[in-house]
Amino acid sequence: MNQKIDVLNRDFPEARARLLDLAAFLDRVERTEGTADFRWEALQQTLPLLLEQGSERTRHILELLSWPGDTPMTCPKGNTACGAAPRTSSTCSLQ
Secondary structure (H helix, E strand, C coil), rough: CHHHHHHHHHHHHHHHHHCCCHHHHHHHHCCCCCCCCHHHHHHHHHHHHHHCCCCHHHHHHHHCCCCCCCCCCHHHCCCCCCCCCCCCEEECCCC
Protein backbone atom coordinates (compact mmCIF):
# COMPACT_ATOMS: atom_id res chain seq x y z
CA MET A 1 0.00 0.00 0.00
CA ASN A 2 1.35 3.45 -0.97
CA GLN A 3 0.35 5.78 1.85
CA LYS A 4 1.53 8.93 0.05
CA ILE A 5 -0.78 8.15 -2.84
CA ASP A 6 -3.61 7.57 -0.37
CA VAL A 7 -3.00 11.01 1.20
CA LEU A 8 -2.78 12.64 -2.24
CA ASN A 9 -5.97 10.92 -3.40
CA ARG A 10 -7.82 12.02 -0.30
CA ASP A 11 -6.49 15.55 0.28
CA PHE A 12 -5.24 16.94 -3.06
CA PRO A 13 -8.56 18.44 -4.26
CA GLU A 14 -8.99 20.45 -1.05
CA ALA A 15 -5.31 21.53 -0.98
CA ARG A 16 -5.57 22.61 -4.62
CA ALA A 17 -8.69 24.68 -3.88
CA ARG A 18 -7.03 26.35 -0.89
CA LEU A 19 -3.94 27.15 -2.92
CA LEU A 20 -6.09 28.74 -5.63
CA ASP A 21 -7.91 30.76 -2.94
CA LEU A 22 -4.58 32.00 -1.61
CA ALA A 23 -3.38 32.93 -5.10
CA ALA A 24 -6.62 34.85 -5.71
CA PHE A 25 -6.20 36.69 -2.39
CA LEU A 26 -2.61 37.66 -3.26
CA ASP A 27 -3.79 38.92 -6.66
CA ARG A 28 -6.56 41.02 -5.06
CA VAL A 29 -4.17 42.64 -2.59
CA GLU A 30 -1.60 43.42 -5.29
CA ARG A 31 -4.23 44.91 -7.63
CA THR A 32 -5.54 47.22 -4.91
CA GLU A 33 -4.07 50.70 -4.49
CA GLY A 34 -2.61 51.89 -1.21
CA THR A 35 -0.06 50.70 1.29
CA ALA A 36 -0.24 47.30 2.94
CA ASP A 37 0.47 46.80 6.64
CA PHE A 38 2.52 44.30 8.64
CA ARG A 39 0.14 41.44 7.80
CA TRP A 40 1.11 41.57 4.12
CA GLU A 41 4.80 41.45 5.02
CA ALA A 42 4.22 38.55 7.41
CA LEU A 43 2.24 36.63 4.80
CA GLN A 44 4.95 37.15 2.20
CA GLN A 45 7.54 35.83 4.66
CA THR A 46 5.54 32.62 5.10
CA LEU A 47 5.33 31.73 1.41
CA PRO A 48 8.92 30.43 1.03
CA LEU A 49 8.33 28.25 4.10
CA LEU A 50 5.78 26.27 2.09
CA LEU A 51 8.64 24.93 -0.03
CA GLU A 52 10.76 23.74 2.91
CA GLN A 53 11.48 20.05 3.15
CA GLY A 54 10.51 18.19 6.31
CA SER A 55 7.50 18.14 8.54
CA GLU A 56 7.81 21.44 10.43
CA ARG A 57 6.25 23.84 7.92
CA THR A 58 3.09 24.36 9.93
CA ARG A 59 5.00 25.13 13.13
CA HIS A 60 7.35 27.57 11.36
CA ILE A 61 4.48 29.44 9.71
CA LEU A 62 2.46 29.57 12.92
CA GLU A 63 5.45 30.94 14.82
CA LEU A 64 6.03 33.59 12.17
CA LEU A 65 2.38 34.71 12.33
CA SER A 66 2.07 34.54 16.13
CA TRP A 67 2.70 37.22 18.71
CA PRO A 68 6.16 36.50 20.15
CA GLY A 69 5.67 37.92 23.64
CA ASP A 70 3.93 36.81 26.82
CA THR A 71 1.86 40.00 27.06
CA PRO A 72 -1.15 40.05 24.74
CA MET A 73 -1.04 42.52 21.88
CA THR A 74 -3.57 45.35 21.91
CA CYS A 75 -5.88 45.19 18.89
CA PRO A 76 -8.41 47.84 17.86
CA LYS A 77 -12.17 47.67 17.87
CA GLY A 78 -12.39 44.73 20.26
CA ASN A 79 -10.53 42.31 18.00
CA THR A 80 -8.86 39.55 19.94
CA ALA A 81 -6.28 38.86 17.23
CA CYS A 82 -4.73 40.65 14.28
CA GLY A 83 -3.79 37.47 12.40
CA ALA A 84 -0.09 38.34 12.40
CA ALA A 85 2.22 40.18 14.72
CA PRO A 86 3.82 43.52 13.92
CA ARG A 87 7.50 43.02 14.67
CA THR A 88 8.15 46.58 15.83
CA SER A 89 5.27 47.39 18.19
CA SER A 90 3.09 45.91 20.91
CA THR A 91 0.01 47.48 19.37
CA CYS A 92 -1.82 46.22 16.33
CA SER A 93 -2.11 49.14 13.92
CA LEU A 94 -5.20 47.88 12.10
CA GLN A 95 -7.77 50.51 11.33
